[in-house]
Amino acid sequence: MTAPRVRPGLRRVEHVMGTAISLDLADDLPVATLHELAEETFGWLREVDARFSTYREDSEVCRFDRGELPFSEASADLRAVLERCADLWGATDGFFDAYATGRLDPSGYVKGWSAQVASDRLLAAGAANHCLNAGGDVRVRGHSASGQPWRIGIRHPWDPTATCLVLAGTDLAVATSGVYERGHHVVDPRRGAPARGLRAVTVVGADLGLADAYATTAVAMGSAGIGWLDRLPDHLHAIVTDDARLLHSTRLPLAD
Template sequence: MGTAISLDLADELPAAVLHELAEDTFDWLREVDARFSTYRDDSEVCRLDRGELALADASDHLRAVLECCADLWSATDGFFDAYATGRLDPSGYVKGWAAQVASDRLLAAGAPNHCVNAGGDVRVRGHTATGEPWRIGVRHPWDPAATCLVLTGTDLAVATSGVYERGHHVVDPRRGTPAVGLRSVTVVGPDLGLADAYATAAVAMGEPGIAWLDRLPTPWQHAVVTDTARLLHSRTLPVTP
């Protein structure tokens, strides 16, 4: 998926069991990459986009993801658009969704204490190996060695969309130009796929995305850094000193 993925398994399980859980997790993420990559000519997404694969012949996972993307297009008034760049690219949902599924599988397999980090999209459950809640740093959008916020919790999905690494790469689908106004958007809630998509949509909206995020229902929360270096966040965001 063009990013680094890390896994922290915090349960006291036999080493062989932990190894198997880790391998199963990374096998799943490799499967997602093979199916959804926009960089691999043989991926399902690329073949569907070129018309070489009919939707009816696509995998259940691809059809489910595209259905979710269609729902998100409606929920975000068109600002989450898998075709915003002119070609099919559901990456703004897929990375978070894949990590969420990985976390769900670990929970079902008897590993309730873990952290899955997919390039800054983070799903934590339970506690660390020392019994403490997880601490998730939100990268400072101008200083890669610093954080602007640290979140703490035992059941959090945290997704950040920003322009600090790839520039203004998120497209405003209404104008067809790179979106400006927001340097970084972090969304926190119960599902990492949705959090990822909501963060992407808010960046695409620009500064009006702040008001849109404010209207999201509980338990969704957010933190935003504007291009003018203002930091705004929900009052109930689990920020720790």
């Protein structure tokens, strides 16, 4: 049997938004075009980092939070993110709260949203086969260079060298929120204290910004997030609890 032809493609990794972001372009396009698409993608992500970083005093988010930038003078991207975060606050009964830590921090939505925008732009530019992994928030479309569906490993929450699940698909948005790198950093806004009960939550849907926000929401809910995710329409999930139970949707697209 003839082996499938492997497309040349391009792989690039950069450290942006405080995490390693990898881009795999698997279309048989001219090398110069692939490099141009990669540069546009990482240029956008660097722009998002400069605008939304909570660690840079001159970022738009920090300036807005300090009251130095009126909403009317904010960029269209910042206004759109703030409006989306307000909508999510209402839709999650306050558990998705960009002000949960006492200051504005929309990071629980921004990373997934920015990667989704980047993926949409790649698709519009003719790169129909790609995988963008923004520190565990993953958007895949089409097929890998081997012609097979993309495989997405979900990190084991106690062993960084292992996976607890592997998903496969051709059009998936997969977001994971966990406490294994930064500790219990997600705040339960009801108690004003770090949420406990869920070690890691992965949400699978069609939009990575929404999946990212929902994963953060479930972690903030603690053990109550399990039932909430079960009732969430149009999304699938996988959960690892603090006591090491692995729970997941029956229709989760697990790799063979």
